[in-house]
Amino acid sequence: MPRVVALDCEKKAGRGVMEILNAVEGCSDKRLRTKCKQALYVIDRTLALYKFEEVAFSFNGGKDSTVLLHLLRAACVAGEAKRTIHIGAEESTCLELGKSIRTIYFESPSAFPEIDSFTYETARVYNLEMEILRQDFKSGLSALFKTKPIKAVFLGTRIGDPNAVGQEQFAPSSAGWPPFMRVNPILNWSYRDVWEFLLVCKVPYCKLYDQGYTSIGSVHDTLPNEALSVESHFEQDKSAHNDTASGVAPLKETYRPAYLLRDGRLERAGRLKREKNCKNEVSSNGVLDLHARTEPLFSASVLVVGDEILRGEVEDQSGVLLSKELRAIGWSIRHRAILANDIDSISEEVEQRSNNSDIRCHLGRCSKELWSSFDEEFEEFLRDQVGGHCPGDQNQMAKLPEGITELLHHQELLFPVIKCHNVFILPGPTIKEVELQWKCLLEWSKTSNVFGVHQPFTLIKLRTSVPEVEIAGPLAKLSLDFPDLSIGCYRESAQALEDPLSTKTGKLIISILGKNPTRVKAAVCALNFDVAEGVFCVEEG
Numbered sequence: 001m002p003r004v005v006a007l008d009c010e011k012k013a014g015r016g017v018m019e020i021l022n023a024v025e026g027c028s029d030k031r032l033r034t035k036c037k038q039a040l041y042v043i044d045r046t047l048a049l050y051k052f053e054e055v056a057f058s059f060n061g062g063k064d065s066t067v068l069l070h071l072l073r074a075a076c077v078a079g080e081a082k083r084t085i086h087i088g089a090e091e092s093t094c095l096e097l098g099k100s101i102r103t104i105y106f107e108s109p110s111a112f113p114e115i116d117s118f119t120y121e122t123a124r125v126y127n128l129e130m131e132i133l134r135q136d137f138k139s140g141l142s143a144l145f146k147t148k149p150i151k152a153v154f155l156g157t158r159i160g161d162p163n164a165v166g167q168e169q170f171a172p173s174s175a176g177w178p179p180f181m182r183v184n185p186i187l188n189w190s191y192r193d194v195w196e197f198l199l200v201c202k203v204p205y206c207k208l209y210d211q212g213y214t215s216i217g218s219v220h221d222t223l224p225n226e227a228l229s230v231e232s233h234f235e236q237d238k239s240a241h242n243d244t245a246s247g248v249a250p251l252k253e254t255y256r257p258a259y260l261l262r263d264g265r266l267e268r269a270g271r272l273k274r275e276k277n278c279k280n281e282v283s284s285n286g287v288l289d290l291h292a293r294t295e296p297l298f299s300a301s302v303l304v305v306g307d308e309i310l311r312g313e314v315e316d317q318s319g320v321l322l323s324k325e326l327r328a329i330g331w332s333i334r335h336r337a338i339l340a341n342d343i344d345s346i347s348e349e350v351e352q353r354s355n356n357s358d359i360r361c362h363l364g365r366c367s368k369e370l371w372s373s374f375d376e377e378f379e380e381f382l383r384d385q386v387g388g389h390c391p392g393d394q395n396q397m398a399k400l401p402e403g404i405t406e407l408l409h410h411q412e413l414l415f416p417v418i419k420c421h422n423v424f425i426l427p428g429p430t431i432k433e434v435e436l437q438w439k440c441l442l443e444w445s446k447t448s449n450v451f452g453v454h455q456p457f458t459l460i461k462l463r464t465s466v467p468e469v470e471i472a473g474p475l476a477k478l479s480l481d482f483p484d485l486s487i488g489c490y491r492e493s494a495q496a497l498e499d500p501l502s503t504k505t506g507k508l509i510i511s512i513l514g515k516n517p518t519r520v521k522a523a524v525c526a527l528n529f530d531v532a533e534g535v536f537c538v539e540e541g
């Protein structure tokens with residue numbers, strides 16, 4: 001990546017649109033050129049769908065919205081013929097747009113002053129028509145839409161942002177929000193793409209990014225990114241007369257610029273987690289309100305692809321492993337299926353599950369046809385992995401599922417985990433590799449919003465030799481008394497199923513599962529009380 005210092009837009013004039021277009025076209029990275037073309041296409045179609053006064057740009061001085069600003073300028077300036085980037089266009093043939101794009105900025109007292117001044121200076125340099133809103137997002141937009149005919153808003157949202165979940169490049173606003181179309185032209189851009197664009201185009205960006213900030217929220221929740229920390233050092237402080245005899249000031253930490261962050265997954269590492277709102281947990285009389293603490297149930301589906309498993313040649317170890325792992329981080333498993341290795345069964349199942357689960361884990365190799373769209377970043381990775389053995393012009397292995405995908409790389413992994421909205425593909429191919437892929441997913445979840453780690457389940461298993469007919473009544477009563485728990489019953493072994501009357505083997509296992517350990521233990525006590533004797537605890541987890 002070329003090393004360029006942040007330009008201070010207070011001193012320099014902004015970059016001309018043709019300079020930007022030429023810089024992108026002249027850049028050796030084909031991937032960046034493709035991403036720009038795709039983003040310009042989205043902007044172009046939006047401008048064709050809506051009248052100019054019906055669109056607005058949501059700008060907050062952050063790096064993502066800065067990228068978007070220049071793409072918008074490029075798309076607005078270029079006419080239909082010039083909207084696709086092409087080399088050698090004369091700057092004189094392109095005029096800056098007479099009317100400037102309506103730009104929304106939600107000003108906040110808790111914004112960094114550097115962000116505020118960058119936003120206002122950028123607005124001045126590029127002649128943006130600013131709408132400054134000082135309310136929360138929802139009320140601000142509702143008020144604005146009463147006076148302005150806005151129907152679509154451009155945002156710098158990118159996959160991986162917490163608020164990007166479930167969004168496409170065109171995403172209608174959420175229920176409860178005023179109706180408008182959110183347009184996200186850089187939704188599929190990576191952290192690396194954003195910095196490559198800003199540096200290649202030499203456009204000014206907020207100077208905080210040169211001080212180690214990689215994602216900027218408010219002054220209350222944002223710190224420089226520790227991954228960019230330069231070895232802490234003691235600095236000679238000339239003004240420090242009063243401290244140590246050596247005149248050495250306290251430890252001072254410095255940070256490298258944001259564009260040097262190698263692992264884009266750490267982009268939000270400087271963002272502090274929001275304090276949990278605990279005020280509902282204790283009612284006015286000081287009694288702990290258990291209902292307020294009950295978190296919603298997050299459900300997952302596990303889909304395993306493998307003809308050999310379907311034929312019964314091999315056991316499904318990966319599906320079992322993932323179900324257990326998901327349970328351990330508080331996800332309930334709605335569905336587990338073994339699928340034939342063909343595009344129709346897989347897409348049908350994925351489609352069917354799409355509305356029923358919050359996340360879906362999809363395991364194993366997939367048929368060639370499933371990898372329907374070619375991904376250059378992935379091919380670059382494969383090329384690095386297999387060197388000269390990469391066959392042909394376009395490696396078939398570099399085809400990814402259609403839609404917006406992210407590749408989650410990790411140095412320990414042979415193949416990256418693939419994320420497509422709320423579907424995670426763990427490509428295996430061995431159980432050891434799946435185990436490792438899962439471990440890496442969990443590690444990422446700690447630093448970014450890959451998926452939530454929730455309160456784990458408590459499971460208590462009980463063994464009994466009391467026959468089913470006698471236990472059925474107490475279990476039915478237990479389910480009624482503890483509707484928040486999942487209560488099940490099965491025979492200990494397959495051997496016992498063949499001989500249900502056997503008392504030597506195949507005792508009954510009763511499983512009691514729930515998020516609240518106190519409730520699970522209460523259910524065990526209640527069952528012991530009802531059955532009187534012969535129920536033993538065998539496992540707790």
Ligand SMILES: Cc1cc2nc3c(=O)[nH]c(=O)nc-3n(C[C@H](O)[C@H](O)[C@H](O)COP(=O)(O)O)c2cc1C
Pocket residue numbers: 058104137153155163172173174177182217
């Ligand atoms: C112009 C604009 C439109 C937004 N529309 C929605 C929306 O439709 N649904 C939603 O849940 N959040 C919406 N948001 C809020 C964002 O999802 C997100 O909360 C915000 O961009 C920044 O995140 P923060 O809460 O970390 O500050 C919108 C924000 C802006 C600026």
Ligand SMILES: Nc1ncnc2c1ncn2[C@@H]1O[C@H](COP(=O)(O)OP(=O)(O)OP(=O)(O)O)[C@@H](O)[C@H]1O
Pocket residue numbers: 058059060061062063064065066104105106107154155156157158161214215216217
């Ligand atoms: N205060 C705000 N005013 C106007 N638009 C905003 C505001 N906050 C967020 N947005 C919109 O939401 C998008 C996503 O915000 P986000 O903070 O993820 O990106 P960013 O600020 O551009 O970059 P960074 O991730 O480095 O902070 C922004 O690009 C912008 O379009």
Ligand SMILES: [Mg+2]
Pocket residue numbers: 060062215216217
């Ligand atoms: Mg931001």
